[in-house]
Amino acid sequence: MTKVYIAIIGVGGVGKEFLKQLSNYITSNRSAPHILIPIVVSRSSAAVVSQDYSPIFLPSALDNLARSTTNPLSFPDEALSYFRGAPGEVILVDNTSDEKLAAHYPALLKNGVHIATPNKKGFSSDITLWDSIFASARGPSNLGGGYVFHEATVGAGLPVLSTLRELIETGDKVKKIEGIFSGTMSFLFNTFAPVGSGSSARFSEVVVKARDLGYTEPDPRDDLNGLDVARKLTILARLSGLNVRTPTSFPIQTLIPKPLESAASADEFLQGLGDYDTAMDELKRDAEAIGKTIRYVGKLDVESGHVEVGLHTFNTSSPIAGLKGSDNIISFYTERYGDNALIVQGAG
Amino acid sequence: MTKVYIAIIGVGGVGKEFLKQLSNYITSNRSAPHILIPIVVSRSSAAVVSQDYSPIFLPSALDNLARSTTNPLSFPDEALSYFRGAPGEVILVDNTSDEKLAAHYPALLKNGVHIATPNKKGFSSDITLWDSIFASARGPSNLGGGYVFHEATVGAGLPVLSTLRELIETGDKVKKIEGIFSGTMSFLFNTFAPVGSGSSARFSEVVVKARDLGYTEPDPRDDLNGLDVARKLTILARLSGLNVRTPTSFPIQTLIPKPLESAASADEFLQGLGDYDTAMDELKRDAEAIGKTIRYVGKLDVESGHVEVGLHTFNTSSPIAGLKGSDNIISFYTERYGDNALIVQGAG
Known part of the structure; x- marks a missing residue:
C-alpha cells in the first residue's frame, strides 16, 4: 500500500468539483493499492495545511478553509520545504488559473513534486516556461523529476x-x-x-x-x-x-x-x-x-x-x-x- | 537503455501493417530509452525465430518467413521456455484471431510474458477465460504477472x-x-x-x-x-x-x-x-x-x-x-x- 500526498490549490468551480470527486474516490477506494492523503487545501488568501501530514477530512475542508486564518504556503521555498517533509510522494493539484503559480512548476518538478492541473498558463505562456517545465519533469535522463499531467488543459475531461x-x-x-x-x-x-x-x-x-x-x-x-x-x-x-x-x-x-x-x-x-x-x-x-x-x-x-x-x-x-x-x-x-x-x- | 523483446504472431492484414509500423518505429527511435528487439515473426505454418535473441531485421522478415521451414513455437511449453531464456522482458503481439492461442494467455501472463493484441477471442469468449486472463495479469496483488493490452479489440486504433x-x-x-x-x-x-x-x-x-x-x-x-x-x-x-x-x-x-x-x-x-x-x-x-x-x-x-x-x-x-x-x-x-x-x- 503506497501513500500519496496531495496538495490542492484553488477552490473555484473546478476546485470544488475536484474536491467532491476526490472525496468520493477516497471513500470508495479505501483498499486501493494507492491511498491518497490530502494534506493541503488552499485558496489565494488562506489555507488548511496538515502539519503532521495526516489526512485532511475533505467533507468539511471547505468549511474549515472559510474559517482558516492560516496563510497559504508561499512558493517556492516554504512549499518545497513542507513537501520535502512528507513521508511519501507529493502531487500538487493546481486548480487555479494563476500564471504566478505556474511559473514555479519547474522548481517543484526538479524537486520531485508531481503536478496535475487544468491550469493552462504553464503550458500556453511564453515557450521558455514550457521548455523549462518539460526539462525539469521526469524523463529518461531525469528520473528524479516529478511527473506533470495537464490533460484537462484542453477539452477538459475529454481524452484530447x-x-x-x-x-x-x-x-x-x-x-x-x-x-x-x-x-x-x-x-x-x-x-x-x-x-x-x-x-x-x-x-x-x-x-x-x-x-x-x-x-x-x-x-x-x-x-x-x-x-x-x-x-x-x-x-x-x-x-x-x-x-x-x-x-x-x-x-x-x-x-x-x-x-x-x-x-x-x-x-x-x-x-x-x-x-x-x-x-x-x-x-x-x-x-x-x-x-x-x-x-x-x-x-x-x-x-x-x-x-x-x-x-x-x-x-x-x-x-x-x-x-x-x-x-x-x-x-x-x-x-x-x-x-x-x-x-x-x-x-x- | 532497456531492451524489450517482441514475439509477433500473425502476418495477415493487421500483422503486415504492424510489422511495417514497428519497423519504422525501430528505425526512427534508435536512441529511445526502450529498445524493441523483434525475436519471433510467425504464421500458422512456419516461423522465423531468433535463437540467440539478436534482433530479427524486419524489412526482410516476411520474405524470410515465406522461405522458412522452421515450425512455429508450440504453446505453451516450448514458447514459455524460449521466452524465459530472453535476456529481458518479452511482449507477445498476437495479430491472429486464433481462439486457441488466446486460451494460452493466462499461462503466458502468469509467467511474466506481456501481451498486446487486437485478437478479440481472449476477451469476448466464455467469461471464465476473461476471469483467468485478468487473474493472471499484473495487478496490485500479482506483481510478477505480465501486462495485458487489448485496446485495439474494440474500435481498432480509436481510443475506446x-x-x-x-x-x-x-x-x-x-x-x-x-x-x-x-x-x-x-x-x-x-x-x-x-x-x-x-x-x-x-x-x-x-x-x-x-x-x-x-x-x-x-x-x-x-x-x-x-x-x-x-x-x-x-x-x-x-x-x-x-x-x-x-x-x-x-x-x-x-x-x-x-x-x-x-x-x-x-x-x-x-x-x-x-x-x-x-x-x-x-x-x-x-x-x-x-x-x-x-x-x-x-x-x-x-x-x-x-x-x-x-x-x-x-x-x-x-x-x-x-x-x-x-x-x-x-x-x-x-x-x-x-x-x-x-x-x-x-x-x-
Missing part, C-alpha cells in the same frame, strides 16, 4: 491530449488539428446559427443568454477575445511539434468590436454589442447562402506551421456544424487516419 | 477502451454505451441509407460493392451475422461491470436471411440475397417516413443489464446517422457527462 500523445508516441504523424475548443463559443454559435432549424436570435441576445446561464465568464469579453481558445491551440500546436512562442504569436480573431474593448463594464459592453448584430447576421446569411454555417474554431496545420483562431464556415452536414449545446469537438487529421479525422467530442 | 477505463478509474459511472462498431456495417448502411442525399441502391448490391472494395470478410456472412459486433460489445459490457457470460448470451440480430445461412458459397449467398431487398427497403422507408434512418448498432445499458446488437432507427441529425464511409462511432453516456455523450469517432 492523451489521444494526441498516443498517436505521436506510436509513430503516427499529425497533419492538421481543427475543432471547437470552448464550451462558450460552442453554445454561442450552436444557438445563433443552429443547423436545420432557423434561429432569429440576434448575436448580442445570445451572448446575454449565455451569460445568464453561466456559460460565460462574468465579463463575456474574456471569452469573446478568443484568448482561451488560443491558449488551448498553443498547447496542441506545441505537442504537435510546432514552435509557438506565445499564445498570441498567431492570428486570433476577436469577437469584441474595437470601440467596445474599452467599455467600462460588462453591462456597458453588452448594451453596445447590439449595434454590431447586423454585421454578424450578414456573416451568418452569407454562409447560409452557400449551404454552410459559421463556427468559431481553432486550426493548426503542421506542415505549413499555420495556426489560427477565428470564425470559419462549415458544411451543415459536418460534425463541427452539427455540434449541440456547449459541447467541444476536436478532429485529428493524421497520416494513419488519412482524410477521415479521428474525432473526440462531448462536454468540455 | 482507454477512454472507458479512464472514466471508470477516475470514479465516473457508465450508464449507457451505444455505437457503430464495425467498419463493414458502417459502410453498408451509410451507403444503403445515407442521410441527406437519397440512394436507390438495393441492399444486396451494396453488400456486393462492399465485398468488391474489400470492406467485408471473403464471405460477407461473417460480417452480416453480427458476431463481430457482439464480441466487441461483450468486451465493453464486461469492462463496464456487466457479467456477460458469452458473446451470444444477449440478443443479436443477424442480417442473413434464414434460408441463406446454409448457402454453399459466398457467391450463392449473394445471389440469393437479392430476394430479400424488398424487406430491407421497407425498413428504410418506414424509418424515413418518421424522419429517421436505420443503422446497425450495439447498445448496452448498465443499470438494466441489457445488451443487444441489431438494427435501430436514429434521427437524421444524430452523430450516428451522420457517420461517413466506414467510420466507427462510440458514444459513452456517463454520470459525469449526463445527456451529452462523450463521443469518439473515426476509422475503425
Whole structure:
C-alpha cells in the first residue's frame, strides 16, 4: 500500500468539483493499492495545511478553509520545504488559473513534486516556461523529476491530449488539428446559427443568454477575445511539434468590436454589442447562402506551421456544424487516419 | 537503455501493417530509452525465430518467413521456455484471431510474458477465460504477472477502451454505451441509407460493392451475422461491470436471411440475397417516413443489464446517422457527462 500526498490549490468551480470527486474516490477506494492523503487545501488568501501530514477530512475542508486564518504556503521555498517533509510522494493539484503559480512548476518538478492541473498558463505562456517545465519533469535522463499531467488543459475531461500523445508516441504523424475548443463559443454559435432549424436570435441576445446561464465568464469579453481558445491551440500546436512562442504569436480573431474593448463594464459592453448584430447576421446569411454555417474554431496545420483562431464556415452536414449545446469537438487529421479525422467530442 | 523483446504472431492484414509500423518505429527511435528487439515473426505454418535473441531485421522478415521451414513455437511449453531464456522482458503481439492461442494467455501472463493484441477471442469468449486472463495479469496483488493490452479489440486504433477505463478509474459511472462498431456495417448502411442525399441502391448490391472494395470478410456472412459486433460489445459490457457470460448470451440480430445461412458459397449467398431487398427497403422507408434512418448498432445499458446488437432507427441529425464511409462511432453516456455523450469517432 503506497501513500500519496496531495496538495490542492484553488477552490473555484473546478476546485470544488475536484474536491467532491476526490472525496468520493477516497471513500470508495479505501483498499486501493494507492491511498491518497490530502494534506493541503488552499485558496489565494488562506489555507488548511496538515502539519503532521495526516489526512485532511475533505467533507468539511471547505468549511474549515472559510474559517482558516492560516496563510497559504508561499512558493517556492516554504512549499518545497513542507513537501520535502512528507513521508511519501507529493502531487500538487493546481486548480487555479494563476500564471504566478505556474511559473514555479519547474522548481517543484526538479524537486520531485508531481503536478496535475487544468491550469493552462504553464503550458500556453511564453515557450521558455514550457521548455523549462518539460526539462525539469521526469524523463529518461531525469528520473528524479516529478511527473506533470495537464490533460484537462484542453477539452477538459475529454481524452484530447492523451489521444494526441498516443498517436505521436506510436509513430503516427499529425497533419492538421481543427475543432471547437470552448464550451462558450460552442453554445454561442450552436444557438445563433443552429443547423436545420432557423434561429432569429440576434448575436448580442445570445451572448446575454449565455451569460445568464453561466456559460460565460462574468465579463463575456474574456471569452469573446478568443484568448482561451488560443491558449488551448498553443498547447496542441506545441505537442504537435510546432514552435509557438506565445499564445498570441498567431492570428486570433476577436469577437469584441474595437470601440467596445474599452467599455467600462460588462453591462456597458453588452448594451453596445447590439449595434454590431447586423454585421454578424450578414456573416451568418452569407454562409447560409452557400449551404454552410459559421463556427468559431481553432486550426493548426503542421506542415505549413499555420495556426489560427477565428470564425470559419462549415458544411451543415459536418460534425463541427452539427455540434449541440456547449459541447467541444476536436478532429485529428493524421497520416494513419488519412482524410477521415479521428474525432473526440462531448462536454468540455 | 532497456531492451524489450517482441514475439509477433500473425502476418495477415493487421500483422503486415504492424510489422511495417514497428519497423519504422525501430528505425526512427534508435536512441529511445526502450529498445524493441523483434525475436519471433510467425504464421500458422512456419516461423522465423531468433535463437540467440539478436534482433530479427524486419524489412526482410516476411520474405524470410515465406522461405522458412522452421515450425512455429508450440504453446505453451516450448514458447514459455524460449521466452524465459530472453535476456529481458518479452511482449507477445498476437495479430491472429486464433481462439486457441488466446486460451494460452493466462499461462503466458502468469509467467511474466506481456501481451498486446487486437485478437478479440481472449476477451469476448466464455467469461471464465476473461476471469483467468485478468487473474493472471499484473495487478496490485500479482506483481510478477505480465501486462495485458487489448485496446485495439474494440474500435481498432480509436481510443475506446482507454477512454472507458479512464472514466471508470477516475470514479465516473457508465450508464449507457451505444455505437457503430464495425467498419463493414458502417459502410453498408451509410451507403444503403445515407442521410441527406437519397440512394436507390438495393441492399444486396451494396453488400456486393462492399465485398468488391474489400470492406467485408471473403464471405460477407461473417460480417452480416453480427458476431463481430457482439464480441466487441461483450468486451465493453464486461469492462463496464456487466457479467456477460458469452458473446451470444444477449440478443443479436443477424442480417442473413434464414434460408441463406446454409448457402454453399459466398457467391450463392449473394445471389440469393437479392430476394430479400424488398424487406430491407421497407425498413428504410418506414424509418424515413418518421424522419429517421436505420443503422446497425450495439447498445448496452448498465443499470438494466441489457445488451443487444441489431438494427435501430436514429434521427437524421444524430452523430450516428451522420457517420461517413466506414467510420466507427462510440458514444459513452456517463454520470459525469449526463445527456451529452462523450463521443469518439473515426476509422475503425
